[in-house]
Amino acid sequence: xxxxxxxxxxxxxxxxxxFGAFVQGLREHAGFTREEFGPLVRFSKHxxxxxxxxxxxxxxxxxxxxxxxxxxxxxxxxxxxHLTRQPGLAAWFRKWARLEQQxxxxxxxxxxxxxxxxxxxxxxRAAFGNSVPPLSDEQLEAQAAARMGxxxxxxxxxxxxxxxVLDEHIVQRRLGGTEVxxxxxxxxxxxxxxxxxSVQIMPTDSEHHAGLDGPLALLETPESRRFAYSEGQKSxxxxxxxxxxxxxxxxxxxxxxxxLSPLNSMGLLERIRGAL
Numbered sequence: 001x002x003x004x005x006x007x008x009x010x011x012x013x014x015x016x017x018x019f020g021a022f023v024q025g026l027r028e029h030a031g032f033t034r035e036e037f038g039p040l041v042r043f044s045k046h047x048x049x050x051x052x053x054x055x056x057x058x059x060x061x062x063x064x065x066x067x068x069x070x071x072x073x074x075x076x077x078x079x080x081x082h083l084t085r086q087p088g089l090a091a092w093f094r095k096w097a098r099l100e101q102q103x104x105x106x107x108x109x110x111x112x113x114x115x116x117x118x119x120x121x122x123x124x125r126a127a128f129g130n131s132v133p134p135l136s137d138e139q140l141e142a143q144a145a146a147r148m149g150x151x152x153x154x155x156x157x158x159x160x161x162x163x164x165v166l167d168e169h170i171v172q173r174r175l176g177g178t179e180v181x182x183x184x185x186x187x188x189x190x191x192x193x194x195x196x197x198s199v200q201i202m203p204t205d206s207e208h209h210a211g212l213d214g215p216l217a218l219l220e221t222p223e224s225r226r227f228a229y230s231e232g233q234k235s236x237x238x239x240x241x242x243x244x245x246x247x248x249x250x251x252x253x254x255x256x257x258x259x260l261s262p263l264n265s266m267g268l269l270e271r272i273r274g275a276l
Contacts, residue, residue, distance in 0.1 A: 015083050017054030022079055024052040026070045040069040047141045056142045057083065059149045096217070096229045096238055100153060103219040105161040107252050109211050114170055116147050117154060117162070118199070120187035124148065126176025154197055163198040165211070165255050171201070171272060178276050185273040192266055200259035201268050210254035218245075218252050 027037050027048075034045040034052075041048070041062055050056035058066075063080045070076065100106060108115045113127055124147045128140045135143065154162055171188075174181045192199040202209065217229040228239040228248040239245050260268060 016057065019058070019079050019083055020052040020054040023048075023058075023066060023076065026066075026076070027052075030070050032069075037069065041065040044141065046138050047145070050138055050142055055138070056145065057149070059145055060152075096227075096236070097150075099219055099221065099227055102221060103160060104222055105163075105220045107163045107165075107218040107249075107256075108216075109165045109252060109255055110170060110215050111167040111211065112170070112215060113175075114166065114184065114188070115164055117151055118164060118188050118191060119147060119151075120180070120184045121148055122176060122180040123184040123187075126180050130175075154191060154194060158194075158196050161196055161198070163200070163256065165200045165202055165252070165259050167202050167211075168204045168268070171269060172204075174276075182273060182276050185269055185276075189266060189269055189273070192262065192269075198262050199265055199269075200256060200262055201265040202255065202259045203268070206258060208258050210251050210258060213251075216248055216252065218249055 027034075032040070034048045037048055038045050042065060043062060047056065051058050051062065058080065060080075063076050067074070067076050108117070113119075114123060116124070119127070121144060124144050125140065128135055128143050153160070171181075171185065176184075188199060191197050202211070215231060217231075218226070219228075220226050226242065226245045226249055228245045230237050230239065239248065259265070
């Protein structure tokens with residue numbers, strides 16, 4: 001989803017605070033200030049502070065780099081395995097996020113922004129940078145990191161089918177500028193090469209469009225249960241009623257039949273990329 005969590009303040013947890021204190025203790029024992037530690041883990045001192053205070057979930061890159069910088073004992077990796085919170089996720093989105101972790105298929109139609117699972121880091125930062133009211137630097141860092149971390153779903157679940165239908169005008173809009181848009185298109189094209197990922201574009205000149213009621217996200221569980229999710233400005237609704245979910249799954253199937261094929265969609269994205 002495009003909006004996923006950008007308007008909700010991340011919540012902390014005891015495990016996050018404990019992990020953060022552990023990182024801080026190891027860092028100080030090694031004699032590094034946050035400014036000195038930053039280049040070693042390739043994160044800003046503000047991000048390190050957020051992790052150490054339990055306000056931000058560290059991603060795997062941080063953990064691996066911190067391990068190397070702080071002795072390579074494996075202690076941080078083991079501690080990381082006990083963290084319990086999904087960072088940066090709005091409270092009303094977390095149930096859907098938990099379902100995503102077990103889904104055998106996920107579908108997403110968007111007419112506003114590129115879905116979070118396909119956003120490049122530059123595009124995500126541009127989107128969060130346009131939040132009203134504005135986010136603090138710390139909030140923006142946490143939200144962007146959470147979004148990038150969630151994209152691991154596409155790589156870690158090769159047996160899950162991910163499909164995306166995007167309105168063409170989304171990728172034509174140069175959110176963040178030309179360079180950000182180039183990076184975004186490269187990012188989408190790279191993910192579209194994965195066997196479990198399908199990206200389709202709904203052309204602007206299409207005479208038929210089954211998604212006029214707005215964005216929707218769908219998934220199916222290993223037990224063949226179908227769920228849907230709809231999102232508004234500052235709220236979201238998980239749809240578990242079988243009849244209502246079935247209607248939305250049917251609507252999405254129609255959308256996919258109306259959109260360009262994955263191959264033709266990639267050709268369109270490449271042409272848009274070449275014209276920038």
